[in-house]
Amino acid sequence: MADPVVSSQQGAAAVTTERSVIPHVLRRMRAPLLTLVATYAIAIIGLVAIPGRTPLGEPYHLSFFDAFYFVSYTATTIGFGELPYGFNDAQRLWVTVCIYLVVIAWFYAIGTIVGLVRDERFQRAVARNAFRRRVRRLTEPFYLVCGCGDTGTQLVAELTERGSRAVVVDADEARTSELSMADLRSHVPILCADANLSEQLLAAGLDHPYCRALLAVTGDDHTNLQIAISAKLLNPVLTVVTRADNHATRDNMASFDTDHIVNPFDTFAGGLAMAIQTPMTHRLYEWLSAKPVIPLTSGTLPPRGRWIVCGYGRLAHAIQDRLENIGVDDIAVVAPERPSGIHGSAYIEGKGTEPATLTQADVEHAAGVIAANDDDADNLSILLTARSLNPSIFLVGRQNDPANGRIFLAAHLDMIMEPSSILALRIIRLLTTPLLPPFLRRVRQLPDATVAQHLSEVQSLCRVERAASWTLQVDTGDMPAVVDALAEGRTVCVSHLCYTAADPGARLPVSIAMIRRGGEDILFPDRDMALEDGDEILLIGPRAAIARVRWVAAHDNDLRYIITGHRPADGALLRWWQRRRSRAAGPD
Amino acid sequence: MNLEKVVFGFFILLALTLNFGFFLGDITDVAHHNVYELFAAIVVSLIATALKFGERTQIGAVLLAASLVADLQLIAAAVVWTLASHALELGLTPSVLASIVSLSGGALLANIVSVTILVLETVGLHR
DSSP, X not given: OBOOOEEOOSSHHHHOOSOOSHHHHHHHHHHHHHHHHHXXXXXXXXXXXXXXXXXXXXXXXOOHHHHHHHHHHHHTTOOOOSOSSOOOXXXXXXXXXXXXXXXXXXXXXXXXXXXXXXXXXXXXHHHHHHHHHHHHTOOSOEEEEEOXXXXXXXXXXXXXXXXXXXXXXXXXXXXXXHHHHSOOSXXXXXXXXXXXXXXXXXXXXXXXXXXXXXXXXXXXXXXXXXXXXXXXXXXXXXXXXXXXXXXXXXXXXXXXXXSEEEOHHHHHHHHHHHHHHOHHXXXXXXXTOSXXXXXXXXXXXXXXXXXXXXXXXXXXXXXXXXXXXXXXXXXXXXXXXXXXXXXXXXXXXXOSSSHHHHHHTTGGGOSEEEEOOSOHHHHHHHHHHHHHHOTTOEEEEEOOOGGXXXXXXXXXXXXXXOHHHHHHHHHHHHXXXXXXXXXXXXXHHSOHHHHXXXXXXXXXXXXXXXXXXXXXXXXXXXXXXXXXHHHTTOOOBGGGGGOOSSOTTSOOSOXXXXXXXXXXXXXXXXXXXXXXXXXXEEEEEOHHHHHXXXXXXXXXXXXXXXXXXXXXXXXXXXXXXXXXXXXXXXXX | OOXXXXXXXXXXHHHHHHHHHHHOSOTTOGGGSOHHHHHHHHHHHHHXXXXXXXXXXXXXXXXXXXXXXXXXXXXXXXXXXXXXXIISXXXXXXXXXXXXXXXXXXXXXXXXXXXXXXXXHHHHHHO
């Protein structure tokens, strides 16, 4: 279900907020109403003043009531005839004048109303007010998404798919109207306005008590920066997630405590480096998510060795940095112009689309080639040429336009780098499983062999192709039964969460991957570790199993049965009876 | 001199004076209260209301409110007149006329408020 797009003019008109459209309507209606009153008055006076005769020949004057009645039905062209008696010629002459006078005045008034309703600015104002009202009346948590390009659209789709609400602001009318056509699971208010203007952000719910986070994912770094600054100043406690394509912007955003800054190129380069250096950690990364941020599209892992980077921009720069960090320093850069900082034989002039350049870059002995241009056709051409020269080479392609997804899949590359989906998935991961990034950071510090061991353990436990992850907190919102049990002085262990009351013999296929307690992260906690109030727990496993853990954690009876093996009585009366009986039986 | 202000002031004042003229006289005496004067008072009051449409200021809003009250009272008076002489065939008995005139008296009060505000605003403008 999508929403009609709300537009707003940029500039001064857009800055004024909360402008009611009623004064505008009244002002526009002033002239037609005055005309109407004046013509009615003239017509009525004339009709009352001109003497007529009854059928019996007695003289009479129309009363004001008769005259008003006559003019009313004449002006609206209903025309009931000459009432209360037939008119004489003098009256008819006056009525002829009146008809033209009042009918024209009436059409003028109706025409103005219709013109007003059809007026684009008026419609915009009405729609903008409706948007404001809709946002103000939101009574559940929502995410404010600025920018609905490829990333924003994917973000909104993912958020609504997970049952969250979203509000969207974007300046481009074409994009907002496209999003409004999209088939989303919940109603998404969309405002077509410049998100640079803080007024528009406030209208979209920046200071709304239910606004959970602001996601600035426009394609323009400066706009994202401006949005982040506005958000941090106007609502300092709000979580702000921004996209930053340049390092200068990233540092700038970090300087005023932007909560999460996501750079698609760094994210990808980090993922590639990790896949080369610690393949098992990468496998864990991939396995942990239904939609991995950096997917390997073929079964092979990126090898060490000589890498060729075609096209030198932000992506190539980030990859070069990361690869050199992990000791892969035999990197050849293929670009039309020599980038500063690249010396000697590491640079090959050319585009990479022609075999001669790639041969010059020694593609026959290279481990992998990365096509990092911002042109999809060039990238595919480079990769296909490289494959024809060296069939076993590892192919990494940057896909700039999501619409080219099918072609990239058909090319059977080993890794596809699509900035917009990397951004969207990474932001979703930050928002929905806040414990997952710290968990993965901790895992990366472990030796790869240990990770492999953990992975095979967890995989054999969960027995699924792809696991889901979920963050639970020991509080009354997520785990009321656990909180109650702790308050009663019972011990709730990690292992208690892994069983259901329905089948207490069978362990659920979930793994408690991490517990965060007071800023400290405990990786793969012991099964006997006791939970404490305020713990944050990261669960890994199939979605259905995680749902059962959440059920047990929320239901007193089931949890108590799992802990004690006894079914507690339901209801206050039975509990009282049970307490009485246990007292009568004496302590044992 | 601003022609718009002249027209505005003219109609607000005229609404008051016509209303006053209709109201003046013995409350039960038909000869003291002319139906044409009531009609004119209604028309001018409606025009004054339309002129105040779309004012953004606080004073404009109060002026519009006062004008709407005057309209309501005068139209109520006209409706009572019509009902008594046409629908109910009562004729203009002293009690009917008394209620018509007292309704117009209420409108007069609203019109006085309008003019007072207008004068205050004008005086404030010069200070």
